[in-house]
Amino acid sequence: MGLSPPNLRRKHYWLFACGFEGNSRSLIAYKLKTLSVHDNAVEAPCEYFGECGGCKTQNLTYEAQLREKEQQVHDLIARLGKFGNSPLSGEPGSYMMPIVPCATPYAYRNKMEFSYGTKKWKSKGLFVSPKLEDVNESGPKLEFALGLHAPGRFDKIMPIHNCLLQHDVSNQVLKLVQDHGERHLEELPPYDVRTHEGFLKHLTIRSGRDCETGQLQLMVNFVTKGDKKDLLQPLVDQITTSFPQVVSIVNNVNSAVGPSSIVDKEHVLYGKAYITERLRGLVFEISANSFFQTNTSQAEVLYQKVEEQCALKGDGSEVLLDLFCGTGTIGLSMAKRVKHVYGYELVQEAVVDARRNAARNGIQNATFIQGDLNKLTDEFGKDFPRPDVVITDPNRPGMHIKLIKYLLQLRARRIVYISCNPATCARDLDLLCHTGDEGVESPTRYRLVHVQPVDMFPQTPHIECITTLELCE
Ligand SMILES: C[S@@+](CC[C@H](N)C(=O)[O-])C[C@H]1O[C@@H](n2cnc3c(N)ncnc32)[C@H](O)[C@@H]1O
Structure with a gap:
């Protein structure tokens, strides 16, 4: 038996029992009783709450959910990423931006x-x-x-x-x-x-x-x-x-x-x-197996923030590399401001969709390449010119060490890293920004200038994050 969660400031105490079930080697906890309720607890509106694994935090006010997510991102970047606590937004040395809430905290999934x-x-x-x-x-x-x-x-x-x-x-x-x-x-x-x-x-x-x-x-x-x-x-x-x-x-x-x-x-x-x-003013065709951001209205906000962070000159002189590009949505939405977009993606169907989306929107300065970014060879990078700005948007495991080493050699002016897993993102930022890390020997380093959490998944603990790195001269 025990008390949960350990973070006492939340004042939400449960009495629970733990045990091994059958031959299972996992310890399973069952809640017996709520001893005292969280300060920001609300009645969960969903009739399946507590049994369905989907929306685990809908019994917290949305404001409290946002604060928890913001804190989680900050703590991971500060400790796992080794960037130290961020001063408040706007103060010297601050890297944390206030979280962007979702205007529609229900019925947002497409x-x-x-x-x-x-x-x-x-x-x-x-x-x-x-x-x-x-x-x-x-x-x-x-x-x-x-x-x-x-x-x-x-x-x-x-x-x-x-x-x-x-x-x-x-x-x-x-x-x-x-x-x-x-x-x-x-x-x-x-x-x-x-x-x-x-x-x-x-x-x-x-x-x-x-x-x-x-x-x-x-x-x-x-x-x-x-x-x-x-x-x-x-x-x-x-x-x-x-x-x-x-x-x-x-x-x-x-x-x-x-x-x-x-x-x-x-x-x-x-x-x-x-x-x-x-x-972002473009039309996308979504077929049965295409990846498309699941929260459309918040994707609009996310992509706008990503574009701001790319800090493009906008004169059509720059090359943009869009890694883990899916159906090309991010790169295509910026194509008119750059010389050329190169998108890289594992799933062949997504690459086909990206090319079709480019054609449908009359975009001719975008090239999409199929390949596995977890299996880089020495040939990688030979089919596109050196980019000025790199956008990288890996799924939850984050980037492979070989890709991190490649980016350190590439020396793009800016890297905008979008992540749905702040823990792996913090790990990768540490490797890109700090010297002396295991397996990464490179004089090139980046400076973390901006961390922007965007809530794409209200009622769940998940959080999307845009982080911006500038090349140290
Ligand atoms: C989080 S999604 C981002 C998609 C896109 N940037 C967007 O906003 O719609 C991650 C993408 O990475 C692709 N991916 C996963 N593993 C990969 C790998 N090893 N190499 C290249 N792409 C990969 C997935 O297929 C998926 O499209």
Whole structure:
């Protein structure tokens, strides 16, 4: 038993029990009782709060969430990055900027992926041991479940009917698909992750906007194990009759066993193969497997801040290198101010999307190259000129040491590092800015001038961060 969390200033004390479950080697904690409530606690508005793993912090005021995230970014940069405490914003030596809040702390996600399953999560209350309450643990009964995975359970699905993070119409589509699934369990069996039998694996609902009218557009993507698209036609008809906002329905066939997301085949069951969205004055086509920032309105803010941090001359003389460029959105949004944008990305489909997005927006000074930035060879950099400014936006593991060494040799005037994981970002900044670190022997160093947290993910502990480095002369 113990008291949590250890940070007593928060005044939120829980009594909890810990133990090992079955043969598991992980220690699991179950909350027994709330002893005293956090100063900034609020009633969580979501009916699934505490059981769904999605929005863990919605029982804190949004203001308190922002303060916690800001503090977290500062502490990681100061300690792990070894930059020391930042004076207050605006004071000499300060590197921390105040966090940018999200204007819409709910219904901000333009993409939600739900899973099908044959076992429903049936916990009765918050933080109750799943072993006690999970009545289907040993029963052979086949059920229909469509929703989000119960935390820590790959085989149990919480049948979410209303997710407060997505658009209301997306919730209505979800409900229709769930009702249809309950009634057609035999014809459209959900995939069972234990036996690998069944047909329906995932449902993804994405939202965008018609670029002429600004009207909501939805894409519905059914990921199935087998290639039997005709089975889905009655459901497709029902969706399109009920929801004119749905302009695209696709079926991605994924026959792999296990969690692989590799798509064997894609069928367009209705409408177009993509939806569109407007960002920074450009139109982007988003297909079923394209990466696109999940919070569109806050991506607008993020990209504007990134552009400010690039401090481009704007006279069309500079070269911009956009590493981990995805579908090219960041680089393309700055293309008109530079001589040329070079984008580098691992996923071939994203590179194809980036090229198509460039063409759709009449941009001719952008080149997108497919490659793995975790496996740099001596040839890397030979297919583009030396850039003036580098934007790097890796996913959670951050940058590979070889890429950091490459950047130190490259000596671009500025590096703007966007990160969704301030811990790996702090580690990489330390290597780029401080001498004597393991494995990095280079006289080139950068100076950290700006850290800008941007809240892209309200109600969750996740935080996006823009950090700016200037080359030391
Ligand atoms: C956080 S996303 C950023 C995408 C883009 N900058 C944007 O804002 O839309 C990270 C991107 O890095 C790509 N990526 C992941 N690992 C990579 C690697 N080893 N080499 C190159 N790109 C990689 C992912 O496919 C993804 O598109």
